[in-house]
Amino acid sequence: MKNLFPKKPVLQKKQDPSQNRRTFIRNAGLGGLALGLMFDGRIEEEMEYITQRVKRSSKPSELKITDMRIAWVEKAPMPCPIIRIETNQGITGYGEVRDHGSPRYALFLKSRLLGKNPCNVEQIFKIIKQFGGHGRMGGGVSGVEMALWDLAGKAYGVPVYQMLGGKYRDKVRLYADTDQSNDPAVYANRMKERVAQGFTFLKMDFGIGLIKDIKGALVGADAWDFRKQWTMEPGSYGTTKHPFTRIQITDKGLDHLTEYVDKVREIIGYEIPLSADHFGHFDVNTCIRLGNALEKYQLAWLEDMIPWEYTDQWRQITEAINTPTLTGEDIYLKEAFIKLIDARAVDMVHPDLASAGGILETKKIGDYAEEKGIAMAMHFAGTPVSFMANVHCAAATQNFVALEHHSVDIPWWEDMVTGIDKPIVQNGYAKVPDTPGLGIELNEKVIKEHLRPGTGYFEPTQEWNEDRSWDRTWS
Numbered sequence: 402m403k404n405l406f407p408k409k410p411v412l413q414k415k416q417d418p419s420q421n422r423r424t425f426i427r428n429a430g431l432g433g434l435a436l437g438l439m440f441d442g443r444i445e446e447e448m449e450y451i452t453q454r455v456k457r458s459s460k461p462s463e464l465k466i467t468d469m470r471i472a473w474v475e476k477a478p479m480p481c482p483i484i485r486i487e488t489n490q491g492i493t494g495y496g497e498v499r500d501h502g503s504p505r506y507a508l509f510l511k512s513r514l515l516g517k518n519p520c521n522v523e524q525i526f527k528i529i530k531q532f533g534g535h536g537r538m539g540g541g542v543s544g545v546e547m548a549l550w551d552l553a554g555k556a557y558g559v560p561v562y563q564m565l566g567g568k569y570r571d572k573v574r575l576y577a578d579t580d581q582s583n584d585p586a587v588y589a590n591r592m593k594e595r596v597a598q599g600f601t602f603l604k605m606d607f608g609i610g611l612i613k614d615i616k617g618a619l620v621g622a623d624a625w626d627f628r629k630q631w632t633m634e635p636g637s638y639g640t641t642k643h644p645f646t647r648i649q650i651t652d653k654g655l656d657h658l659t660e661y662v663d664k665v666r667e668i669i670g671y672e673i674p675l676s677a678d679h680f681g682h683f684d685v686n687t688c689i690r691l692g693n694a695l696e697k698y699q700l701a702w703l704e705d706m707i708p709w710e711y712t713d714q715w716r717q718i719t720e721a722i723n724t725p726t727l728t729g730e731d732i733y734l735k736e737a738f739i740k741l742i743d744a745r746a747v748d749m750v751h752p753d754l755a756s757a758g759g760i761l762e763t764k765k766i767g768d769y770a771e772e773k774g775i776a777m778a779m780h781f782a783g784t785p786v787s788f789m790a791n792v793h794c795a796a797a798t799q800n801f802v803a804l805e806h807h808s809v810d811i812p813w814w815e816d817m818v819t820g821i822d823k824p825i826v827q828n829g830y831a832k833v834p835d836t837p838g839l840g841i842e843l844n845e846k847v848i849k850e851h852l853r854p855g856t857g858y859f860e861p862t863q864e865w866n867e868d869r870s871w872d873r874t875w876s
Contacts, residue, residue, distance in 0.1 A: 461518075461556040464520055467487050469507070471859065473853040473856045474784055474817070478811055479783070482502065483843070484507050484548050492555050494547075494553075496551065497783055499783065506544075507544050507545055510529050511866065514529075519553060523761065525549060526762075535732060535733045536733070550790070558837050561838060562794075568797055569797065570795075571833055572831060572833060573792050577809050578604045579809075581610075585664040602803045602829065603674070605676075617654075618651055641682065642682070644684045644707065675698070675699075678705060705727075708731075709741070712746045719748060726748050727749040728751060729747075729780070730753040730756075738752065742770055750775060752777070753780040754787065759790075760794045764797055767798035778803050781805045782807035784817055788831070791804050813851065816844055817843065817844055820840065821836070
């Protein structure tokens with residue numbers, strides 16, 4: 402019998418050659434994928450293809466800290482302990498205790514970290530921040546915080562700056578610090594070399610140590626031993642704060658110091674910002690006299706003329722001179738910066754991320770300063786680990802001006818890390834990496850070649866595993 406309802410022929414639509422099956426599946430999403438594969442029959446093959454770029458090495462919600470170890474680099478340019486935090490998923494994060502800081506500042510925190518999820522960065526920071534303090538004592542908390550951000554970024558597959566809210570810039574401007582030379586002509590030529598290397602922002606060191614042997618240049622200097630200026634020996638010059646030395650600079654001394662700066666300006670010109678640091682320990686009145694004498698050289702800032710905690714005296718200096726003032730490298734946490742900022746005591750702030758509390762705390766300092774119309778430069782002297790933490794923070798902070806680079810003359814400095822485009826520093830800038838975490842891994846061979854004598858490369862630290870106190874600060 403003839404079929405009264407014949408099937409209509411299926412019309413085959415001509416396929417767009419640019420839309421192959423796999424392209425359609427990717428664009429359609431998993432819903433379309435499930436329907437298509439129901440008839441295709443090759444589910445395993447397609448799922449393998451569609452998930453081949455999915456990161457399987459980390460489940461952030463299940464990540465736990467299992468260990469923390471130290472590798473102490475001797476001269477980068479100063480002694481710098483590098484922190485490595487390990488996890489149950491094989492991911493490691495790197496941080497750094499600030500230059501000249503003790504690794505014990507970090508190791509003391511290990512018992513508070515074990516078993517915690519490193520992705521809860523702020524929660525852990527609130528647990529450990531009570532164990533930091535101003536100066537190098539903030540280095541342990543800050544270094545651990547760096548390593549936590551590195552771990553979190555690696556776990557989620559994003560760069561640290563992205564977790565801070567994104568970036569304002571693709572490259573970070575650096576300022577090159579240059580230790581002083583006694584001969585101003587020699588020093589000026591060294592600064593000229595910095596310009597030839599591509600740096601567009603410089604900092605020079607000069608102070609009363611340069612004129613201590615010039616008769617009639619200083620008043621009261623004979624009572625102090627300049628060789629102990631930076632030591633911590635009891636009764637030394639280094640432990641007496643600036644206002645109490647009563648050292649004064651005479652007109653003759655001012656002439657010599659201004660001649661020193663004049664030689665540098667003569668060589669590098671006025672197109673490049675030039676800041677200044679390390680003046681020595683003298684009182685507020687002498688700070689003002691020096692600031693006024695240097696005004697014609699249009700310096701970018703005068704740094705740490707007196708200790709940071711003297712807020713009222715800082716405001717007195719700032720209001721009396723036209724050259725910008727700056728301090729902050731020894732301040733731990735944002736609260737002391739807020740006090741300086743609210744008092745309009747300085748023109749700029751200058752945190753050191755490796756002792757200020759870490760990446761997020763430094764960004765908070767910058768953000769608060771920005772709201773008050775104050776710019777932020779960043780102090781740094783360490784390895785590429787802390788350097789990259791600074792780069793991410795600088796990229797994510799709008800009022801950032803420049804980051805210090807103190808290792809220009811160390812040929813193996815960049816070789817300490819891998820996984821990042823080289824050179825790290827190019828024409829006075831550092832490119833902001835888009836790779837996960839801080840964007841670096843360590844070069845084991847190079848680090849081992851430059852360890853502090855008597856120390857090892859991330860050796861076991863089980864003796865720091867156990868709690869030693871009741872840590873809560875409230876009842």
